[in-house]
Amino acid sequence: MKKKFYSWCIVMLFCIFLCLACSEEEFNLKEPVFHPYLEQPYHQNKTPKPSGKSQYFFCNLIKPYFDDDLNMPACELTTFGRVLQDQFESLLKDPYFNMELVNYYKELHKKYVTHYRGENYYGPNGEYDQLAEKTMRELRSFWDLNREIYLNGQHTASLDDREILTDMIESFDRSVRNRSEAYRKADALLEINELSPNLPENPYFAMDAFTRPNGLLVIGDGLIETLIQAGIDGQIAFSAILAHEWWHQAQYEYSGRWTVPEEFTEASQVSRFKELEADFAAAYFLTHKRGATSNWKRIEEYFHLSFTVGDCLTGSDTHHGTPLQRMNAAELGYELAESAKKKGFILTSQEVHDYFIENLDKVF
Numbered sequence: 001m002k003k004k005f006y007s008w009c010i011v012m013l014f015c016i017f018l019c020l021a022c023s024e025e026e027f028n029l030k031e032p033v034f035h036p037y038l039e040q041p042y043h044q045n046k047t048p049k050p051s052g053k054s055q056y057f058f059c060n061l062i063k064p065y066f067d068d069d070l071n072m073p074a075c076e077l078t079t080f081g082r083v084l085q086d087q088f089e090s091l092l093k094d095p096y097f098n099m100e101l102v103n104y105y106k107e108l109h110k111k112y113v114t115h116y117r118g119e120n121y122y123g124p125n126g127e128y129d130q131l132a133e134k135t136m137r138e139l140r141s142f143w144d145l146n147r148e149i150y151l152n153g154q155h156t157a158s159l160d161d162r163e164i165l166t167d168m169i170e171s172f173d174r175s176v177r178n179r180s181e182a183y184r185k186a187d188a189l190l191e192i193n194e195l196s197p198n199l200p201e202n203p204y205f206a207m208d209a210f211t212r213p214n215g216l217l218v219i220g221d222g223l224i225e226t227l228i229q230a231g232i233d234g235q236i237a238f239s240a241i242l243a244h245e246w247w248h249q250a251q252y253e254y255s256g257r258w259t260v261p262e263e264f265t266e267a268s269q270v271s272r273f274k275e276l277e278a279d280f281a282a283a284y285f286l287t288h289k290r291g292a293t294s295n296w297k298r299i300e301e302y303f304h305l306s307f308t309v310g311d312c313l314t315g316s317d318t319h320h321g322t323p324l325q326r327m328n329a330a331e332l333g334y335e336l337a338e339s340a341k342k343k344g345f346i347l348t349s350q351e352v353h354d355y356f357i358e359n360l361d362k363v364f
């Protein structure tokens with residue numbers, strides 16, 4: 001019975017993670033937002049058909065990840081999935097575990113990094129500061145985008161910082177009316193944090209990686225940490241996620257011109273197309289000698305990363321592609337950059353987009 005409850009909770013946490021992580025969409029704001037930003041037009045002309053499946057139903061699709069009795073070879077749990085599972089288990093076994101508090105922290109933190117403007121650091125101790133600066137400089141000159149793009153780091157330590165936590169609560173918690181009340185609530189939460197080994201240290205609380213049409217990119221330390229635990233080099237994980245999210249900005253920039261192939265009508269298929277294209281374009285940038293100029297060892301690492309973050313939620317509106325499809329997309333981007341190596345030119349965003357559509361059969 002206890003085991004069943006654990007499995008259920010893990011599935012729920014996994015659902016929440018997948019719904020929130022790496023999404024281009026606005027999350028559902030249940031609380032008032034004090035700094036709303038303008039959403040730009042969706043980057044396709046037609047509206048995808050929503051799956052019509054409730055979240056509960058699509059959560060059931062995750063079962064193969066966790067249920068040994070079900071066998072779905074195409075979507076076996078990857079190393080990344082196993083690490084996530086361990087993290088969720090650790091969270092669930094925490095004596096101070098509370099689903100409501102976990103969701104509260106998760107949403108609060110996501111809203112905070114979405115609206116925050118100011119100084120930033122990347123990695124728990126700024127380990128990726130230089131890499132972020134270098135990669136963003138390279139991405140700016142590599143892609144022909146005419147927009148301001150900025151990167152917010154997300155850190156579990158923010159949820160343990162009295163001033164930052166109070167900022168979050170004051171800005172986004174509807175039950176709080178002023179800063180004094182926000183301090184009181186933050187202090188009560190900090191007491192729980194003090195006692196709990198997971199709140200908020202568990203990587204789950206800084207697992208976001210997403211982008212917004214206003215030029216915002218977010219990369220959470222928790223996601224990088226999880227990938228490191230899954231055997232991926234942290235530097236490669238960081239630059240790959242940055243390059244992937246950057247391509248979503250290209251998709252926003254060309255939203256009026258680019259269309260998703262007609263055969264993709266379901267929301268899950270549209271999401272998969274956009275995500276795989278971002279994997280592909282990231283590989284092109286990472287490989288290209290006028291991009292990140294990664295050597296073969298680093299590119300191989302990127303292939304591993306692409307595979308391990310694949311999911312088998314093929315009916316989900318936020319489906320990103322199966323492990324194999326994500327790896328195929330990465331390989332296609334590598335091949336394109338390699339084929340152009342001697343010539344040394346950089347394809348435009350439009351040409352990269354067209355190439356991906358022309359070679360979809362190599363990905364699916």
Ligand SMILES: [Zn+2]
Pocket residue numbers: 022023244245248275278
């Ligand atoms: Zn993405």
